[in-house]
Amino acid sequence: MDEAIDYNALSWVRQELDETLKHARAQLEEYAAGAENKTLLQKCAAQLHEALGPLQMVGIKGAVLLTSEMEEVVADLLQDSVEEKETAFELLMQAFLQLPDYLTSIRSRKKDNPAALLPVINSLRATRGVQPLQETAVFSPNLSVRVPVSVFDVRAKKEKQDIPAMARAARIRFQSGLLEWYRGNGGDNSLQTLIDVLDQLQLYALSEPVARVWWVGAGVAEALRDSELEETTEIKQLFGQLDRQIKRLMDSGEKVFSDLLTDDLVKNLLYRVSQCDTGSGRIATIKSTYGLDD
Numbered sequence: 001m002d003e004a005i006d007y008n009a010l011s012w013v014r015q016e017l018d019e020t021l022k023h024a025r026a027q028l029e030e031y032a033a034g035a036e037n038k039t040l041l042q043k044c045a046a047q048l049h050e051a052l053g054p055l056q057m058v059g060i061k062g063a064v065l066l067t068s069e070m071e072e073v074v075a076d077l078l079q080d081s082v083e084e085k086e087t088a089f090e091l092l093m094q095a096f097l098q099l100p101d102y103l104t105s106i107r108s109r110k111k112d113n114p115a116a117l118l119p120v121i122n123s124l125r126a127t128r129g130v131q132p133l134q135e136t137a138v139f140s141p142n143l144s145v146r147v148p149v150s151v152f153d154v155r156a157k158k159e160k161q162d163i164p165a166m167a168r169a170a171r172i173r174f175q176s177g178l179l180e181w182y183r184g185n186g187g188d189n190s191l192q193t194l195i196d197v198l199d200q201l202q203l204y205a206l207s208e209p210v211a212r213v214w215w216v217g218a219g220v221a222e223a224l225r226d227s228e229l230e231e232t233t234e235i236k237q238l239f240g241q242l243d244r245q246i247k248r249l250m251d252s253g254e255k256v257f258s259d260l261l262t263d264d265l266v267k268n269l270l271y272r273v274s275q276c277d278t279g280s281g282r283i284a285t286i287k288s289t290y291g292l293d294d
Helices: 007-035 038-058 061-078 085-107 114-127 163-183 188-203 208-225 233-252 260-274 281-289
Strands: none
Touching (some): 038 061, 061 114, 163 188, 163 233, 208 233, 208 260, 208 281, 260 281
């Protein structure tokens, strides 16, 4: 879930943070210029670590990720475990230039967007031989946002349903559509089957987290049907997870849906929605609800 940036705290620590990063950069520049004094690198690492505290307190996720990666690279330089030192120095200098600009944009109330920093973060990770971060790792939609009333109305009286029986019947239809889609035999009809099943599950949902997962899942299926998204192995795996969610509903009821497993699935589905340039009314509503156009 998104955590709000504390702008009041940011204004308090702004000057101190700027000075800390300025000193850290100066230490690195002096070392890179040929001083060959590891004390300078130690001081740089210490100042980067010192900057992390206020960044974490204020809640600027992008800056925290970048500063942490910078600190890791400096630590590896101290251990002489970086093969391409010149490249590492150049990337650290680039990061020292980019980080203040990013913080300035946050101070002007722009959205914290860690994905914008991924190129330099992943380049720094590459110098350490570490796998790059994927965009989904830094994608943090605010799942506490209420869904529209048309999706789930807390005031509406719901008909009592035999949830296990309803879920069992829904899963049979869902798996049939899924199998046809996986085989490439059903075309748009197989995706429409998935949409219809998810719409039915949303209609009979008794809680908002349950309605939300079916609503967003149906949105992704619509985007695939309308060629707004490319069919990938990752997306097909997400629909496999939706199938398992229907099984969870069948076996355990709705109480299991307020968990990290469900939230992670919704986050990954929303990431795919965010990749749609245009879309149906449902896609537009999902993007508007979670601020995905930003």
